[in-house]
Amino acid sequence: MTLRPFVRMNGAGNDFVVVNALETPFAPTDAEARAIADREAGQGCDQLIAIEPSPTADAFMRVWNADGGQVETCGNALRCVGWLLLESTGKDAVVIDTLGGPTTAWRAESPGRVGSGPGGRREASASEGPTTAARVRVDMGEPGLDWTQVPLAEAMDTRGIELQVGPIDAPLLHTPGAVSMGNPHVVFFTDRQDDAFVRGSGSLVEHHPLFPEGVNVGFAHVLAPDRIRLRVWERGAGLTRACGTGACAALVAAARRGLAVRRAVIETDGGELEIDWDEATGHVFMTGPIEIEGTGMLTI
Numbered sequence: 301m302t303l304r305p306f307v308r309m310n311g312a313g314n315d316f317v318v319v320n321a322l323e324t325p326f327a328p329t330d331a332e333a334r335a336i337a338d339r340e341a342g343q344g345c346d347q348l349i350a351i352e353p354s355p356t357a358d359a360f361m362r363v364w365n366a367d368g369g370q371v372e373t374c375g376n377a378l379r380c381v382g383w384l385l386l387e388s389t390g391k392d393a394v395v396i397d398t399l400g401g402p403t404t405a406w407r408a409e410s411p412g413r414v415g416s417g418p419g420g421r422r423e424a425s426a427s428e429g430p431t432t433a434a435r436v437r438v439d440m441g442e443p444g445l446d447w448t449q450v451p452l453a454e455a456m457d458t459r460g461i462e463l464q465v466g467p468i469d470a471p472l473l474h475t476p477g478a479v480s481m482g483n484p485h486v487v488f489f490t491d492r493q494d495d496a497f498v499r500g501s502g503s504l505v506e507h508h509p510l511f512p513e514g515v516n517v518g519f520a521h522v523l524a525p526d527r528i529r530l531r532v533w534e535r536g537a538g539l540t541r542a543c544g545t546g547a548c549a550a551l552v553a554a555a556r557r558g559l560a561v562r563r564a565v566i567e568t569d570g571g572e573l574e575i576d577w578d579e580a581t582g583h584v585f586m587t588g589p590i591e592i593e594g595t596g597m598l599t600i
């Protein structure tokens with residue numbers, strides 16, 4: 301049994317246990333990752349994150365979903381890890397590699413730190429409230445728009461895929477958008493966003509055979525061309541308060557259908573994310589809040 305220190309953080313309410321593995325390797329089994337993420341018996345989080353050394357970047361970010369499965373990336377965690385690396389290196393920009401590809405993070409304008417007096421920081425235990433709040437911008441790279449990139453099980457136009465859901469003898473045809481942001485997303489455009497609908501439909505679509513690697517399921521209500529209300533049923537984590545890659549995917553899917561402009565605010569349950577799909581580079585940029593909630597010790 302070993303003890304590992306961790307930092308508890310969240311990005312727009314999507315919460316993480318973050319372990320520094322830059323010097324000491326951290327390799328939990330799926331069962332151990334699931335136990336850490338368990339909100340009853342463990343520390344509780346949507347995703348478990350390890351910051352590892354990288355030969356090509358400032359660090360490598362490894363992500364486990366709450367179900368213990370390792371996945372490619374996590375947008376909200378990239379802002380959190382970006383903030384930790386920006387603070388620890390003193391750099392203006394840091395490169396974070398992931399299984400979904402490399403990303404770059406910068407400080408964005410900050411509303412100031414909370415709970416720490418003017419401009420200061422202090423150490424906190426895991427039981428204390430938020431100690432540090434900041435805003436971080438991340439270059440999430442180019443979205444994957446080809447069906448092979450999402451990936452889908454068969455060739456389809458990802459602007460509106462053909463997805464049959466429901467009873468085998470009377471399935472309903474839906475045409476959500478599909479996008480890869482390093483991880484797979486499907487985005488339904490709907491004003492139905494109540495918990496029962498999102499949980500019921502999300503859990504059904506997450507494991508649909510059209511998505512051989514599973515899928516994160518977004519429900520986007522376009523309020524205006526530059527404002528989208530979004531709830532996401534995350535693959536391997538269920539309904540979370542925000543999904544950063546989901547916000548990027550929603551903006552891309554909406555813009556491709558002419559429902560939104562290329563720069564929009566995405567309203568999530570846990571806060572607002574600004575998403576900008578840059579015309580010149582084709583890259584998607586995400587700006588949003590992070591919070592350090594405290595620190596603690598893991599027993600694994």
Ligand SMILES: N[C@@H](CCC[C@H](N)C(=O)O)C(=O)O
Nearest residue numbers: 374375376483534543544545
């Ligand atoms: N919360 C994340 C996404 C985490 C991974 C996702 N559930 C997946 O399985 O791909 C985000 O902020 O992007």
